[in-house]
Each structure stands twice: as structure tokens, then as C-alpha cells.
Amino acid sequence: MRDIQNYNMEHVDTLAPDTIKESVMCRHSQLSLLLADIQGRISNAPEGSLRTARKAHGCQYYHKVEVNDTKGTYIKKHNYNLAIELAQKDYDLRIEQCLLKELNFLEVILKKYNPSEIQHIYDSLNSFRKEMVTPVFVSDEDFTANWKASEYTSLGFTPDCAEYYTDNGERVRSKSEIIIANKLYRYNIPYRYEYPLQLQSGIITHPDFTCLNVKTRQEYIWEHFGIMDNAEYACNAIKKISDYANSGYILGRNFIATFETANTPINANCIDSLIKSHLC
Incomplete structure (x- = not known):
């Protein structure tokens, strides 16, 4: 490889090292841990769901257990914690679907995204062609050597x-x-x-x-x-x-x-x- 000090650094620096894949992997790991927590909370939540009804004096809460039950059973004030748990469960169920959707999307990215392919193109050239082209990406080793020089x-x-x-x-x-x-x-x-x-x-x-x-x-x-x-x-x-x-x-x-x-x-x-x- 020719001396990278002779490169036009404006071209060399146009392509920074890839950090996308690492970020995606980090995000995937965080979402996976969160999903496990959410699903654990859902499994321990009360059966059924919550219905809320606005009233002139505030809001009333109803516990729906059966799928076809559109009204539910009124939750009395002394049992307000049940309403809180059901509200959290409803929220967690929506979050679970959102997490699953994003995780699936990230897995597609991790499967198909190959940032090293650009570098491999230059690496695959014979020595004569390497002397004739200015690569859009410089290896860490060459970049470091140039920086230290x-x-x-x-x-x-x-x-x-x-x-x-x-x-x-x-x-x-x-x-x-x-x-x-x-x-x-x-x-x-x-x-x-x-x-x-x-x-x-x-x-x-x-x-x-x-x-x-x-x-x-x-x-x-x-x-x-x-x-x-x-x-x-x-x-x-x-x-x-x-x-x-x-x-x-x-x-x-x-x-x-x-x-x-x-x-x-x-x-x-x-x-x-x-x-x-x-x-x-």
C-alpha cells in the first residue's frame, strides 16, 4: 500500500469507522433485557384488563375479565391497587408488542448489515490496483500510523x-x-x-x-x-x-x-x- 500521507485526507475522512453495528447490538441487548422484565411483570399481573370511565366527579375503574365483557366489575376505592396493577399490565402489553417489533427489525439489520464489505473491496484488489486507487476507507492500522507520524x-x-x-x-x-x-x-x-x-x-x-x-x-x-x-x-x-x-x-x-x-x-x-x- 502506498504511503497514506500522500492521500487527499478529505476523501479518506469521508467514511468514518462504522459504529452502527455496535450501537444496534447494544440497543438489541438493552431491549432484550427490558423485554424479559416486562414479560415477567405481565405473567405476575392480575387476570383481565382495566376499563376507565370519566365521571363528573372524576374517574371510575372497572375490572374486565371475560373477553366479551364490555363493562367489567366496578373497582371500589379500597381496591385501588388492583386498578393500578391492571393499568400497568395494559401498558406493559403494549410495550411488549413494541419491543418485539423493534427487536425483529434490529435482528434483520444485524443479519444483513455488513459494514466491512467496503473494506473488503479494497483488500480484494491486487497490489497493482491498490497503487492506482484512493480507497474511501483506511484501516485502523494505517490511520494510526499516519496520525503518529x-x-x-x-x-x-x-x-x-x-x-x-x-x-x-x-x-x-x-x-x-x-x-x-x-x-x-x-x-x-x-x-x-x-x-x-x-x-x-x-x-x-x-x-x-x-x-x-x-x-x-x-x-x-x-x-x-x-x-x-x-x-x-x-x-x-x-x-x-x-x-x-x-x-x-x-x-x-x-x-x-x-x-x-x-x-x-x-x-x-x-x-x-x-x-x-x-x-x-
């Missing part, structure tokens, strides 16, 4: 900076950044250290880490705020978070932040959770 100039280090190195042999500024970088490395998350980013204000900043979710191909910035018990540092951190938000980098969406103080060090389990929820 981006050249940039980081901030560098002054002579008095302490030396900290990650498992990947990369120099960082603190022990906490070592922990974050090593976690990213172990989870095989592509990242760039102190990659320059121009904010909406025109200011160039260097987030601690710029990470790539290979599955969705979405970039995240990750800032570690390590001296939050220092008032001036905390104020600057809040301003930085605000500046990022004004430039479209929102905490929890495409911006990850970790914090620590002298008494509350960085939490490795928290880093694991953040990586799993945003980057895996």
Missing part, C-alpha cells in the same frame, strides 16, 4: 528540569505524567506529548497529551493539573479549562483532565477508568 516541535526542557522517562523512552515533566503516559502505552493508545494546539483566541498551547481513540478516530486532549492546592496554580488551571471550552474542548467530551494535590495524589485506577471510557 505527524511531525511537531514540543516545548523542550530547560537544563534545570528534572528528568523523567516513560516506559516508551519518552521524556516527560513529572512522575504523574509518567503514570499517565505508561498507562496509555500499556493500553496501546496512540498519543502525542505536548503537541501544539491553537485555541480560538489564537494562542498556541501544548496539552500534556493529545490522544487518539482508534475506534472512533476522535482526538482527545489530556491535561494533568498537579498542584491544585496552590491557589495561583488552581486559578490558572480554571482559566485554562475555560479557554479550552471556548475552543470546543469540553470536559468529558473531547477533553480529559486529572487533578492532584499534595494530600491527594494521582489515582491509577482513575486513569484506567478514564482511558477505558474515552479512548478504548
Whole structure:
């Protein structure tokens, strides 16, 4: 395959990685669990159905047991819970039909939908044809390689900076950044250290880490705020978070932040959770 750095990225990016099938599978799983709960509730519900009749002073409730019974037996006030159970049953029966309909539809999608077919077309070409065409989809491996190959100039280090190195042999500024970088490395998350980013204000900043979710191909910035018990540092951190938000980098969406103080060090389990929820 030719170097994807030579591709017109507007064409490459027109087809994002498929997330439809995973979403359909997730929806199918949720509906299946809900259907089981609904059907269990129906099986334990009272026999019959509910009829309501509006009156001048409110509403009256009737219990219908026989199919041909159009009126039903009046439910007295002291037996109001029966009316509630019958109303819930009627609702659950309608929900059951709706769930069955949607589940059947989703099963058809899962059976017929094949997002990998587009990639297979390119894979089936011989090497000569592959050199001649620009595919509409780039594999995760090639996309990641191209992303990681981006050249940039980081901030560098002054002579008095302490030396900290990650498992990947990369120099960082603190022990906490070592922990974050090593976690990213172990989870095989592509990242760039102190990659320059121009904010909406025109200011160039260097987030601690710029990470790539290979599955969705979405970039995240990750800032570690390590001296939050220092008032001036905390104020600057809040301003930085605000500046990022004004430039479209929102905490929890495409911006990850970790914090620590002298008494509350960085939490490795928290880093694991953040990586799993945003980057895996």
C-alpha cells in the first residue's frame, strides 16, 4: 500500500469507522433485557384488563375479565391497587408488542448489515490496483500510523528540569505524567506529548497529551493539573479549562483532565477508568 500521507485526507475522512453495528447490538441487548422484565411483570399481573370511565366527579375503574365483557366489575376505592396493577399490565402489553417489533427489525439489520464489505473491496484488489486507487476507507492500522507520524516541535526542557522517562523512552515533566503516559502505552493508545494546539483566541498551547481513540478516530486532549492546592496554580488551571471550552474542548467530551494535590495524589485506577471510557 502506498504511503497514506500522500492521500487527499478529505476523501479518506469521508467514511468514518462504522459504529452502527455496535450501537444496534447494544440497543438489541438493552431491549432484550427490558423485554424479559416486562414479560415477567405481565405473567405476575392480575387476570383481565382495566376499563376507565370519566365521571363528573372524576374517574371510575372497572375490572374486565371475560373477553366479551364490555363493562367489567366496578373497582371500589379500597381496591385501588388492583386498578393500578391492571393499568400497568395494559401498558406493559403494549410495550411488549413494541419491543418485539423493534427487536425483529434490529435482528434483520444485524443479519444483513455488513459494514466491512467496503473494506473488503479494497483488500480484494491486487497490489497493482491498490497503487492506482484512493480507497474511501483506511484501516485502523494505517490511520494510526499516519496520525503518529505527524511531525511537531514540543516545548523542550530547560537544563534545570528534572528528568523523567516513560516506559516508551519518552521524556516527560513529572512522575504523574509518567503514570499517565505508561498507562496509555500499556493500553496501546496512540498519543502525542505536548503537541501544539491553537485555541480560538489564537494562542498556541501544548496539552500534556493529545490522544487518539482508534475506534472512533476522535482526538482527545489530556491535561494533568498537579498542584491544585496552590491557589495561583488552581486559578490558572480554571482559566485554562475555560479557554479550552471556548475552543470546543469540553470536559468529558473531547477533553480529559486529572487533578492532584499534595494530600491527594494521582489515582491509577482513575486513569484506567478514564482511558477505558474515552479512548478504548
